[in-house]
Amino acid sequence: xxxxxxxxxxxxxxxxLGGILVFLMFVQGANTLIFRLGKDEEERSLxxxxxxxxxxxxxxxxxxxxxxxxxxxxxxxxxxxxxxYWVWMLILVSFVLQAVAYEFQSKPGNLLGRxxxxxFLVFNGVFGPLLLGTAxxxxxxxxxxxxxxxxxxxxxxxxxxxxxxxxxxxxxxxANPWNVILGIAILFLARVLGALYLLNNxxxxxxxxxxxxxxxxxxLPFLLCFVAFLVHLLIADGFAVSETGEIYxxxxxxxxxxxxxxVVLCLLLLGVVLVLCGTGMxxxxxxxxxxxxxxxxxxxxxxxSLLLTVGYNHTAYYPSTADLQSSLTLANSCSSxxxxxxxxxxSLIIPFVLAYxxxxxxxxxxxxxxxxxxxxEEHKY
Amino acid sequence: MNExxxxxxxxxxxxxxxxxxxxxxxxVPLTLGLAVVMAVMExxxxxxxxxxxKKAAQFWQKIFGINFAIGVATGIILExxxxxxxxxxxxxxxxxxxxxxxxxxxxxFFMEATFIAVMFFGWNKVSQRFHLASTWLTGLGATxxxxxxxxxxxxxxxxxxxxxxxxxxxxxxxxxxxVAFQPMAITKFFHTVSSGWMTGAxxxxxVSCWYLxxxxxxxxxxxxxxxxxxxxxxxxxxxxxTGDRAGIQIAQNQPMKLAAAEGLEHGGAGAPFSIVPxxxxxKALSIxxxxxxxxxxxxxxxxxxxxxxNEGNVHLSADEKIRRGRxxxxxxxxxxxxxxxDSVTAIQARQxxxxxxxxxxxxxxxxxxxxxxxxxxxxxxxxxxxGFGCLLTLLLCLTLWFERxxxxxxxxxxxxxxxxxIPMVFLAGQAGWVVAEVGRQxxxxxxxxxxxxxxxxxxxxxxxxxxxxxxALFTILLIAEIRIMCKAIKNFRMED
Ligand code: HEM
Numbered sequence: 081x082x083x084x085x086x087x088x089x090x091x092x093x094x095x096x097l098g099g100i101l102v103f104l105m106f107v108q109g110a111n112t113l114i115f116r117l118g119k120d121e122e123e124r125s126l127x128x129x130x131x132x133x134x135x136x137x138x139x140x141x142x143x144x145x146x147x148x149x150x151x152x153x154x155x156x157x158x159x160x161x162x163x164x165y166w167v168w169m170l171i172l173v174s175f176v177l178q179a180v181a182y183e184f185q186s187k188p189g190n191l192l193g194r195x196x197x198x199x200f201l202v203f204n205g206v207f208g209p210l211l212l213g214t215a216x217x218x219x220x221x222x223x224x225x226x227x228x229x230x231x232x233x234x235x236x237x238x239x240x241x242x243x244x245x246x247x248x249x250x251x252x253x254x255a256n257p258w259n260v261i262l263g264i265a266i267l268f269l270a271r272v273l274g275a276l277y278l279l280n281n282x283x284x285x286x287x288x289x290x291x292x293x294x295x296x297x298x299x300l301p302f303l304l305c306f307v308a309f310l311v312h313l314l315i316a317d318g319f320a321v322s323e324t325g326e327i328y329x330x331x332x333x334x335x336x337x338x339x340x341x342x343v344v345l346c347l348l349l350l351g352v353v354l355v356l357c358g359t360g361m362x363x364x365x366x367x368x369x370x371x372x373x374x375x376x377x378x379x380x381x382x383x384x385s386l387l388l389t390v391g392y393n394h395t396a397y398y399p400s401t402a403d404l405q406s407s408l409t410l411a412n413s414c415s416s417x418x419x420x421x422x423x424x425x426x427s428l429i430i431p432f433v434l435a436y437x438x439x440x441x442x443x444x445x446x447x448x449x450x451x452x453x454x455x456x457e458e459h460k461y
Numbered sequence: 462m463n464e465x466x467x468x469x470x471x472x473x474x475x476x477x478x479x480x481x482x483x484x485x486x487x488x489v490p491l492t493l494g495l496a497v498v499m500a501v502m503e504x505x506x507x508x509x510x511x512x513x514x515k516k517a518a519q520f521w522q523k524i525f526g527i528n529f530a531i532g533v534a535t536g537i538i539l540e541x542x543x544x545x546x547x548x549x550x551x552x553x554x555x556x557x558x559x560x561x562x563x564x565x566x567x568x569x570f571f572m573e574a575t576f577i578a579v580m581f582f583g584w585n586k587v588s589q590r591f592h593l594a595s596t597w598l599t600g601l602g603a604t605x606x607x608x609x610x611x612x613x614x615x616x617x618x619x620x621x622x623x624x625x626x627x628x629x630x631x632x633x634x635x636x637x638x639x640v641a642f643q644p645m646a647i648t649k650f651f652h653t654v655s656s657g658w659m660t661g662a663x664x665x666x667x668v669s670c671w672y673l674x675x676x677x678x679x680x681x682x683x684x685x686x687x688x689x690x691x692x693x694x695x696x697x698x699x700x701x702x703t704g705d706r707a708g709i710q711i712a713q714n715q716p717m718k719l720a721a722a723e724g725l726e727h728g729g730a731g732a733p734f735s736i737v738p739x740x741x742x743x744k745a746l747s748i749x750x751x752x753x754x755x756x757x758x759x760x761x762x763x764x765x766x767x768x769x770x771n772e773g774n775v776h777l778s779a780d781e782k783i784r785r786g787r788x789x790x791x792x793x794x795x796x797x798x799x800x801x802x803d804s805v806t807a808i809q810a811r812q813x814x815x816x817x818x819x820x821x822x823x824x825x826x827x828x829x830x831x832x833x834x835x836x837x838x839x840x841x842x843x844x845x846x847x848g849f850g851c852l853l854t855l856l857l858c859l860t861l862w863f864e865r866x867x868x869x870x871x872x873x874x875x876x877x878x879x880x881x882x883i884p885m886v887f888l889a890g891q892a893g894w895v896v897a898e899v900g901r902q903x904x905x906x907x908x909x910x911x912x913x914x915x916x917x918x919x920x921x922x923x924x925x926x927x928x929x930x931x932x933a934l935f936t937i938l939l940i941a942e943i944r945i946m947c948k949a950i951k952n953f954r955m956e957d
Contacts, residue, residue, distance in 0.1 A: 133582055136574035139533065143540050144566030150544065151563035154555025154631075161541055162548025162917035169927055172541055173934070176534045180938055183530035189948035191941035229630040232553070232914070233794030238467070239825070240549050240918035241630070249919060415556045416626075416633040426564055433571050440575045440595075443587050458519070459526070459581040 086420035087410040088392065090152035093427060095387035097145045098216075099380035102266060104138040105212075106372065107131045109267075109274025111178075111205035114198055117290045122451055124198070125186075125460075130281045130449050131274075132182045132461040137437070139179060151423050155227070155413035156398055159242035163225045164215065164250025171211045178204035182461045205274075206267065213266030215250075217259030219390045220313065220334070222399035224252055227406040245402035258312055261305050268302035272359060273379065276372040279362065283448035292363065299359050314338075319396040319407055327396050327407045337393045344392070348385035354378025369448075467913060473924040474546045474916050479898070480928065481538045483891060484935045488532030490890050493607065493654055494661015495525045496600030497692050498685075500593075505688075507593050516955055517681055519584075521665065522596075523949060526581060531942050535935060546924065550905050550915035557623050557634045558613055561641070565609035572602030607654050615646040617906050618897070619714045625818060627796055627811065632909070645714065648706045655699035656890050662693025663853055663886040666860055668950055670879030673870055680957035683864060690861035697854045704847075705749070711900075712750035712758065715907060718900035719750060720761045721834045722843040728760030728768075737844065761836070765829050779829035786824030789817035822909045831911075834902040842895035849889035856882050 081089075110131045118124030150157040161168050177200035184190045185197035224245040231241050246252055253259045275295040279288060318333020330336070338345040358375030361368050391397040391410055398408035414420065447453075454460060499521040506514035540562065543551050551558070579587060579595035587595070622639030623632040634640060666689045669682035711719050720728065723735055723746055731754060734745030747756040751771065759768045759776070767778035777785075792814035799807040826832060856878060863869040869876075901907060905915035 133578055136533075136578065137571075139537070140566065140570040140574045143537055143570060144563070146540055146544075147559070147563035147566040150551065150555060151559030154559050155552055157544045157555060157559070158548040158551035161544025162546070162551070162919065165545055165917070165919050165923060165927075168541060168545055169930075172538055173930070175537055176934065179534035179537070180530050180941075183527055184938075184941055184945060187527070187945045187948070188952070189941075189944035191937065191944055230794065230797045232549075232630055233790060233797055238918065239914045240916065241552055242548055243918040247920070249923065415559065416629075418637075419556050419560060419634045422634065422637045423560055423563065426560075426567065429567060433567060437571060437575050440579050443591070444579060444582050446586070457582070458584055459523070 081421060081424070083417045083420070084411075086417065086424060087414045089424060090148075090414065090420055091391045091397075091410055092388070093430075094145070094149055094152060095384050095391065096380070097141060097148055098387050099383035101138070101141045101145055101212075102209075102269070102383045103273065103376045103379040104134070104141055105209050105266075105270040106273035106277040106376070107135045107138045108178075108205040108208045109270030109272065110278050111201040111274070112271055113274060113278070113291075113294060114202060117287065117294060122454075123284070123287055126282050126284060126287065126449060126451060126454060127278060128182065128185070128198070128201070129454055129457075129461050130278055133444065134277075135178065135182060139175060142175065152415055152420060153408075153410070153413045154415060155242070156408055159225055159227060159408065159413075160215075160223070160398065162240075162242055163244035164218075164223060164253070165244075166248070167211055167215050167250035167253060170207065171215070174204040174207045174211070177201075178208070186461055205270070209267045209270040210263045212263075214253050214259045214263035216266075217256070217262040218253050219387070219397055220262075220316070220318075221256045221258055222319070222401040222407070223250075224402040225400050225406060226403045227400070227408075258309065261312075262309050265302060265305035265309055268298050268305065269355075269379065271298040272302055273372065273375055276358060276362060276375055280369045280372045281445070281448055283450050292366075295359065296363055299363075319399040319404075321394045321396055321409045321411075325409070325412065327399070327404050327409070329404075333395065334389055337389045337395060340393055341388070344385045344388045347381050348389075351378045351381030351383075351385060355382060467916075470919070470921040470924065471913050471916055473921050473928055475912060477546060477924055477928045477931065478539075478542060480935070481535060481542060481931055482894065482898075484931075484939065485532065485535040485539055486890060486894055487887060487939070488528050488535060489603075489607070490657035490660035490887075491528050491664055492525065492532050492603050492661075493600070493657030494659065494664065494692070494696070495521055495528065496596075496603055496661070497658055498661055498665050498689055499525060500596045500600055501688050501692065502685075503593050503596050507589050513680070513684070513955075517684060518596075520681075520953055520955070521685075522580065524946060526577075527942060527945055527949065529577065531938055534938065538931065546917050546919075547905065547915045548917035550910065552631055553910055553915070554620075554623075554632050554906060556631055557616060557620075557640055560634070560637075561609040561613040561616075565606050569602050569606035569609065573599055573606065574602075576602065604654060607657070608650050611650045611653055612641055612646045614897075615643065615649050616640055617904075618649075618901060619643065619645050619710075620906050620909055625821070627793055627814060628800070630797075645707075645710050648703050648710060651699055652703035652707055653893075655696045655703065656893060658696030659693050659700060659853065660886045660890055662689040662696055662857065663882050665689035666693065666857070667880050667883040670860075670876040671950070674873065674876045674880070678953065678955050678957075679870060681955045683869065686860055686864050686869065690857050690864065693853075693857040694861065697850065697857060700850065701854075704850075708749050709752065715901055716759050717761070717764050717832065717834065718839070718896075720759065720764060721836045721839040721900055722896055724836055724840045725758065725760040726762055728758045728763050730755045730757050732756075732758040732760075735840075761833055765832065779823075779832055782820045782823040783826055783829065785817040786820035786822065786826065788824070789814055789821040790824035792817065793821070819908075822904070822906070822911060825911050825914045826903065831903050834900055839896055839900045842892040842899070845892040846889050846896060849885045849892075853882055853886055853889070 114124050114127050118127050181197040181200040185194050226243050229241055231239050275291045279291050314335045317329050317331050320330040320333055321327055355375045355378035358371035362371035396407035396409045400406040499518050502514050502518035576595040576598040580599050583592050621643050622636035624635050626633050665685050669685040672678040672682040731744045732746040733741040733743050735741050744754045746758050750758050757771050765779045767776055769775050792810045795810035796807055863872055903911045905912045
């Protein structure tokens with residue numbers, strides 16, 4: 081396998097993980113609805129127990145996304161995590177709070193009280209998708225870092241290769257409104273997916289009409305932000321890489337990428353259509369509860385194709401606004417040929433992992449969750 | 462000035478990593494150990510169909526769940542901290558170090574996440590056997606995760622299977638199997654995981670002893686003690702055996718760590734083992750470290766000034782290593798400067814670099830004293846680990862013995878001892894990590910990269926803020942966890 085192929089392969093895997101992660105953020109989206117829709121204890125408990133059986137997958141996907149990025153594109157890992165320090169720390173703290181919240185919220189002796197832990201869930205539900213979306217926005221608009229590998233040869237001076245060019249350490253991402261718009265789009269997408277998931281997973285006459293109404297309320301801002309971002313992307317300048325590895329700004333780069341990679345374009349269109357289908361059918365048909373499958377798959381495809389657009393076709397996927405030539409490309413940030421090959425062998429396990437996840441899910445999710453089941457359950461949150 | 466800034470940054474970055482790792486290591490060993498205890502109990506249930514064992518297994522699973530949540534919460538920080546706080550490290554060795562982390566996610570975390578859900582929510586939904594398999598797989602997932610993260614840690618202690626590439630300015634993997642299965646990793650894995658079994662076992666014994674002291678849940682307590690003592694004894698035997706092997710391996714690969722753990726200033730042939738300051742067993746250290754009464758064990762001063770080992774190999778003094786290291790760093794800089802412009806100079810520089818490459822890491826060390834870790838900390842941590850280990854072995858032997866003879870329920874002093882063993886086993890595990898990690902300072906990667914070169918380009922005050930944030934957050938969560946556990950333990954009733 082050629083080095084270039086492996087780079088593309090690993091960008092594909094990372095992008096796919098990114099897509100799956102955004103899909104699985106239905107957990108976060110649904111958690112933002114705990115207080116909004118759950119009017120009494122029973123309803124809140126239903127929502128929490130419903131997402132509580134899935135949250136670990138979102139969490140694990142996030143961790144694996146980080147690990148896979150580290151293994152395949154270590155320069156991104158070191159530059160972005162070390163540089164955009166505050167953004168990543170905030171994201172992590174929100175996930176820490178979430179991880180304990182489920183188990184602790186309803187247990188006696190939990191110190192902070194039930195509602196505090198539930199607010200942790202809401203906090204993570206809002207800031208998780210919002211911040212991750214904003215951070216991903218910098219893939220398109222750049223971030224203020226420099227990379228100088230010669231730093232290691234300077235004895236006594238600062239030996240750090242990747243430096244951030246301002247003191248904001250990642251918070252500067254909000255200075256570009258388009259990053260924030262993407263963040264908001266992802267937040268509302270998560271809420272749309274959350275409502276669709278709950279409709280499918282909980283069989284409760286009280287919650288279902290409320291979920292449908294909420295779905296409509298969240299779809300509108302999502303569409304607004306997402307379409308705006310997409311249009312912006314199609315007319316925006318992009319960061320291209322020449323044969324010799326030089327980075328330059330190219331007008332309509334992302335539009336060109338989509339036109340030059342028709343498969344990616346089709347994936348994007350298919351993804352968007354599926355997201356709309358899932359939502360639309362759920363809104364139009366009163367007893368249709370499977371929207372999550374359409375919109376979920378659509379989300380994976382949409383995010384995947386957007387990430388492919390920013391990484392493939394000689395594009396710098398993490399442009400530097402401080403020093404253009406420091407921008408990260410697949411070729412200048414990836415692992416060695418040897419490591420990418422070894423990791424590719426490892427990646428063959430992924431289908432088996434997916435298979436047992438699906439199998440185990442089906443075993444415990446055969447029926448939708450009801451109040452009655454919850455009251456008889458031996459283990460609940 | 463610049464140096465002082467750098468020093469405080471390194472100090473805070475290390476503190477933050479130590480803080481998060483120590484907290485994480487409060488929960489992980491309990492996860493590893495409880496996983497075995499509860500899986501054994503469920504197996505007995507499936508075999509005997511006695512509801513008693515189902516109830517017993519379910520109680521420990523409940524405790525497991527509380528502990529697991531906070532283990533996961535503290536773990537995610539560690540996964541990303543290499544990037545956020547050790548960014549130079551992440552590039553310099555990411556080509557090797559990233560792989561085990563990714564494999565851990567793909568192989569282990571998903572297994573845990575999937576089957577823990579079946580374990581908790583599947584009692585009435587899947588068959589008994591599938592449920593049992595899920596319980597075992599949850600523990601297996603945790604254990605596989607331990608494998609890969611310990612592979613990663615071992616690689617920092619003893620880097621193998623890689624080559625430095627001056628063009629990409631990083632170490633690159635050349636031998637996956639050497640990284641994934643080096644003997645030191647195997648030792649570390651078994652030592653660490655079996656110390657987890659011990660932790661879980663001692664925890665179960667301790668909680669059960671508390672029930673006995675209260676005269677409550679007697680059948681449950683005795684049955685739990687029986688299972689846990691056996692698991693714990695298997696654990697402790699493995700711990701001792703692998704601890705001995707670990708001693709030999711660090712004698713070979715990290716002699717400074719061993720010297721610090723023993724407080725050995727001047728070594729030589731037939732070195733004594735210090736039990737506490739002032740009490741020594743003659744020649745015992747040589748036996749432990751080399752399995753030979755006359756084996757040479759270098760002391761701290763020998764390592765700094767140079768010495769000759771058992772096989773007659775001469776080891777350079779620290780000053781000489783630093784000198785050659787500087788040459789390597791300078792040659793590297795020269796190479797980088799000239800590589801695209803002046804091929805003659807570049808080739809020369811590269812040659813000089815390659816001759817001195819083995820000492821590249823030393824080139825960033827300022828003075829030789831910096832090569833000595835904090836001896837007091839390492840020395841005492843080593844004694845806490847081994848001392849408590851011995852006490853706990855005795856405890857587990859006695860509980861098993863008295864339980865078999867049917868007299869444990871009357872032996873109140875044993876029960877008290879059992880309860881007090883819980884903090885002991887946690888301290889022993891923490892102390893083990895202190896030996897392993899403080900003992901290897903100043904190296905982030907042994908002989909390759911000192912911590913000062915491994916950090917991120919952020920300000921010390923940023924790290925101070927996040928340090929305080931995590932300190933407050935994790936402490937609150939720990940208190941909450943302990944209270945929830947105590948409540949759950951207190952409220953549990955299972956009449957005989
Ligand atoms: C009883 C005899 C024991 C001996 C001879 C022993 C030996 C060692 C040595 C030499 C190390 C350092 C290894 C390295 O730096 O690479 C170590 C580390 C460690 N020990 Fe022990 N140990 C013993 C008991 C225990 C006990 C009772 C526990 C906990 C319950 C424990 C837990 C650990 C842990 C968690 C580490 C750090 C991980 C590692 O480096 O393997 N050890 N031990």
